[in-house]
Amino acid sequence: MQLQHQRHGKDGSCQSLDACGVCGGDNSSCSGCTNPAADNYDETALFDDGSCIISGCTNPAADNYDPAANNDDGSCIISGCTNPAADNYDPAATNDDGSCIISGCTNPIADNYDPAANNDDGSCIISGCTNPNAENYNPEANNDDGSCVATGCTYPGADNYDAVNTAEDGSCIFSGCTDATAENYVPYANNDDGSCVFEPCSGGACPFDSNGDGEIGSADLLDFLVAFGQACEDL
Structure with a gap:
């Protein structure tokens, strides 16, 4: 601010007053903060000397940013996620x-359920029986824990053996010859497959072998039919 040189007239009066009315003054006596919004507003000041202090939030990223503020008073409000465990945690956020997005397993029945998670990331582990053929099959399970119970035939030699069965129910089917007089009789067979083989008769030792060829066949049946109904002495 330019100083005014003090000048006096012949009568001793001041010839050079500043805007504040001070003889030879520099206007400083009536200068100060003229902004009514400032913390240090001076209602008597005629000239603004640049000393205004306006407290408020000076962070442009804040919700309540005040572009006129030149003194940060710590009132800045920055909205965002304040949870350090969240995927989108913002360390600058104060509100x-x-x-907040917390990824994890949101299924309460899962082994690794996270009650804090709000974004299911597909990591849920549900243990149980994953075999659709089992009696205790769990369609929600994605981790087989070996608990499956499958009833059926558990004998590897059976026709209907199923390796997934864990409990024997007596349904095994063993095909083979079930006639104990056959050469290839299978003691454990419970389903006769027509494979029985019988030793041929020899000579006249075999009953009903009328033609003595060692086998009981259609020829023997024909002889029987011819003789059927006749008296023994007539044969």
């Missing part, structure tokens, strides 16, 4: 706006 949690409920936007």
Whole structure:
């Protein structure tokens, strides 16, 4: 501010007053902060000397940023996620706006259920029986824990053996010859497959072998039919 040189007239009066009315003054006596919004507003000041202090939030990223403020008073409000465990945690945020995203398993029945998670990331592990043929099959299970119970035939030699069965129910089917007089009789067979083989008769030792060829066949049946109904002495 330019100083005014003090000048006096012949009568001793001041010839050079500043805007404040001070003889030879520099206007400083009536200068100060002229902004009514400032903390240090001086209502008597006629000239603004640039000393205004306006407290408020000076962070442009804040919700309540005040572009006129030149003194940060710590009142800045920055909305965002304030949870350090969240995927979108914002260390600068001071006001949690409920936007936190916490990824994890959100299924309460899962082994690794996370009650804090709000974004299911497909990591849920549900242990149980994953075999659709089992009696205790769990369609939600994705981790087989060996608990499956499958009832059926458990004998590897059976026709209907199923390797997934864990409990024997007596349904095994063993095909083979079930006639104990056959050469290839199978003691454990419970389903006769027509494979029985019988030793041929020899000579006249075999009953009903009328033609003595060692076998009981259609020729023997024909002889029987011819003789059927006749008296023994007539044969």
